[in-house]
Amino acid sequence: MAERDPSTSAFVVLFSSLLLLTVVVGEEVGKSGRFPLVVSTWPFVEAVRAAWRAADNGLSSIDAVVEGCSACEELRCDGTVGPGGSPDEHGETTIDALVMDGVTMEVGAVAAMRYVKDGIRAARLVMKYSRHTLLVGEWASAFAISMGLPGPVNLSSSESIKKWSDWKENYCQPNFRKNVIPENDCGPYKPKHDTEVAIKGTLTESCETGKIEYRSSLIGHHNHDTISMIVIDKTGRIAVGTSTNGATYKIPGRVGDGPIAGSSAYADDEVGGCGATGDGDIMMRFLPCYQVVESMRLGMEPERAAKDAISRITRKFPDFVGAVVAVNKNGSHAGACHGWTFQYSVRDPDMDDVQVFTVLPS
Ligand code: GLY
Numbered sequence: 001m002a003e004r005d006p007s008t009s010a011f012v013v014l015f016s017s018l019l020l021l022t023v024v025v026g027e028e029v030g031k032s033g034r035f036p037l038v039v040s041t042w043p044f045v046e047a048v049r050a051a052w053r054a055a056d057n058g059l060s061s062i063d064a065v066v067e068g069c070s071a072c073e074e075l076r077c078d079g080t081v082g083p084g085g086s087p088d089e090h091g092e093t094t095i096d097a098l099v100m101d102g103v104t105m106e107v108g109a110v111a112a113m114r115y116v117k118d119g120i121r122a123a124r125l126v127m128k129y130s131r132h133t134l135l136v137g138e139w140a141s142a143f144a145i146s147m148g149l150p151g152p153v154n155l156s157s158s159e160s161i162k163k164w165s166d167w168k169e170n171y172c173q174p175n176f177r178k179n180v181i182p183e184n185d186c187g188p189y190k191p192k193h194d195t196e197v198a199i200k201g202t203l204t205e206s207c208e209t210g211k212i213e214y215r216s217s218l219i220g221h222h223n224h225d226t227i228s229m230i231v232i233d234k235t236g237r238i239a240v241g242t243s244t245n246g247a248t249y250k251i252p253g254r255v256g257d258g259p260i261a262g263s264s265a266y267a268d269d270e271v272g273g274c275g276a277t278g279d280g281d282i283m284m285r286f287l288p289c290y291q292v293v294e295s296m297r298l299g300m301e302p303e304r305a306a307k308d309a310i311s312r313i314t315r316k317f318p319d320f321v322g323a324v325v326a327v328n329k330n331g332s333h334a335g336a337c338h339g340w341t342f343q344y345s346v347r348d349p350d351m352d353d354v355q356v357f358t359v360l361p362s
Contacts, residue, residue: 096242108124225277226277
């Protein structure tokens with residue numbers, strides 16, 4: 001199958017977003033209560049347009065989420081969604097994705113999926129054609145292909161291979177290992193015992209604070225990005241979905257927050273929905289989107305619920321980088337972030353096109 005040039009795709013997305021109104025968010029917005037409503041992490045404008053078209057044409061919230069996230073996979077949004085990005089230590093791209101129905105609380109997800117580029121469609125197949133919630137690795141690929149998705153295909157791109165070759169030439173630095181001694185520059189690694197010296201350039205646990213210290217180059221907008229999308233359809237049904245190719249230079253087999261319900265996304269029709277992006281290895285320990293929805297259930301407005309979920313993480317991990325966007329069942333929305341400036345995109349019936357909201361770190 002022909003592959004799009006990711007730099008062209010990135011330009012289209014960037015150019016589209018520049019044409020749009022950018023608003024700095026101070027408090028929650030969007031209280032008209034009119035649906036459909038589409039909300040997505042980042043200025044993934046084409047993805048929101050695709051979901052909007054589907055929802056506006058009367059498709060269900062689940063189908064609209066799949067259309068939206070699928071558009072991002074095709075465009076390889078930011079290089080961190082779909083094929084061709086985030087090579088692992090072996091140079092391979094794998095995909096994490098999830099879809100959740102806020103009416104039935106059904107979830108379908110795939111993790112570390114190889115050789116199949118359509119993450120969100122694979123996740124929907126798991127939800128629709130199995131009683132399971134999460135399939136992983138090559139078995140997720142086999143299931144997706146058996147249910148009709150194209151594959152096996154090579155998920156690498158010239159960009160991901162170049163990135164990986166450069167990393168190998170740089171002695172496989174930075175990387176996600178900690179407390180190890182490499183036998184050679186790029187491993188194999190063995191555990192470091194207390195008497196040995198930690199190797200320079202790997203993740204290390206600080207002796208003074210006991211906290212994990214991350215190299216800043218491993219965490220950022222173009223690493224750990226996720227499309228996490230919330231749709232309320234015309235009938236008020238809420239669904240969420242995510243798709244990401246994870247963290248660049250991850251250890252093979254690593255699964256991030258993307259396919260973990262309650263972490264990267266969560267929905268309950270009775271309350272609202274939530275999407276998250278950022279350092280999934282940290283976020284999945286806190287289930288921030290479950291926290292957001294449950295806080296809203298207890299009466300918090302979206303802004304307060306979003307800030308509360310982020311602060312629960314930063315109290316333990318002050319260097320954490322990530323964000324959440326909260327949407328209640330009336331359509332009010334707000335974001336919160338830490339360690340970076342976060343943007344999210346919205347389309348509702350009052351808007352002529354997608355609007356991008358900017359959230360400053362608290
Ligand atoms: N948030 C994406 C990841 O960490 O895999």
